[in-house]
Amino acid sequence: MRLEKKATVASSSVAALLVLLKLTVGILSGSIAVLASAIDSLLDLTVSMFNYFALHNAEKHPDEQFHFGRSKLEPLxxxxxxxxxxxxxxxxxxxxxxxxMHPAPMEYMGASIYVMVASFIITGFLVVFLNYVAKKTKNMVIRADALHYKTDIFSNGAVLFALVAIEYTGEQLIDPILGIAIAFYMIYSAVPIIKEGVLMLLDVALAKEDVQKIEAILKSEPEITAYHYLQTRESGSHIFISYHLVFNISISLYDAHLIADKIEAKIKALFDDKKVHILTHMDPYDDSEINEEEEEW
Structure with missing residues (x-):
């Protein structure tokens, strides 16, 4: 089993345990903060299970129906x-x-505090593991999952602090106020995840720095006279790059192919943590202006 899949299995198992603990105590105690944390863990479980499905299918090889594979399941x-x-x-x-608007006293404070302490510790270990997997695999889904559970650490810590404060002060208003703060923090953490995923689904180009590195390689090759139509996009753990290389008209197809292979190897070395797909179009002369005129029509 791939490391990414092991990570989703671990996160699903942790989420299932936390749902059981938090939901039971949240309903019994009447705490909005604990109940909110339980709902968040339930959604964590759903998302982690979907992530496993997405990663399992994203790694499938291209077939007759999906010629470029299913890598876009990751940003989805x-x-x-x-x-x-x-x-x-x-x-x-x-x-x-x-x-x-309708305040109600909380009960089972001791049990609620113990559950949140356990949740804080368990989630902390899970985040460390997910961060390790995300850094090693550079997988977008695992990185999003790690960020998600990282927000859980803050929310669990905040809920724990609130419960202790309520226990010692008796001020019940702390609970809903903390719930509002957690809600806004969750939305704040979700926006970057959604933005990056949507951009990838829309075939956004690689970062400007990466494109400049590719251009530097193309410009440094003395055997080509020019290049044009450099296009890039990223789809999950896959990168797609295409360009036109202009060669001297007298060069043999064999030699041009060797040069193109050498350039592709250099570009792939820039992204050794990704699966890079390069489409090279070899031109005997610079036809960029002619093609641009045809596109305008």
């Missing part, structure tokens, strides 16, 4: 995860406002 999963985080935040916000 990230968008769905960010959207779910946002909707869960809105629900928490609604519940918190409702409790401010």
């Amino acid at each position: 999963a990230a968008v769905i995860e960010g959207t779910i985080i946002s909707f869960s935040a809105l629900f928490i916000l609604y519940e918190a406002i409702s409790k401010i």
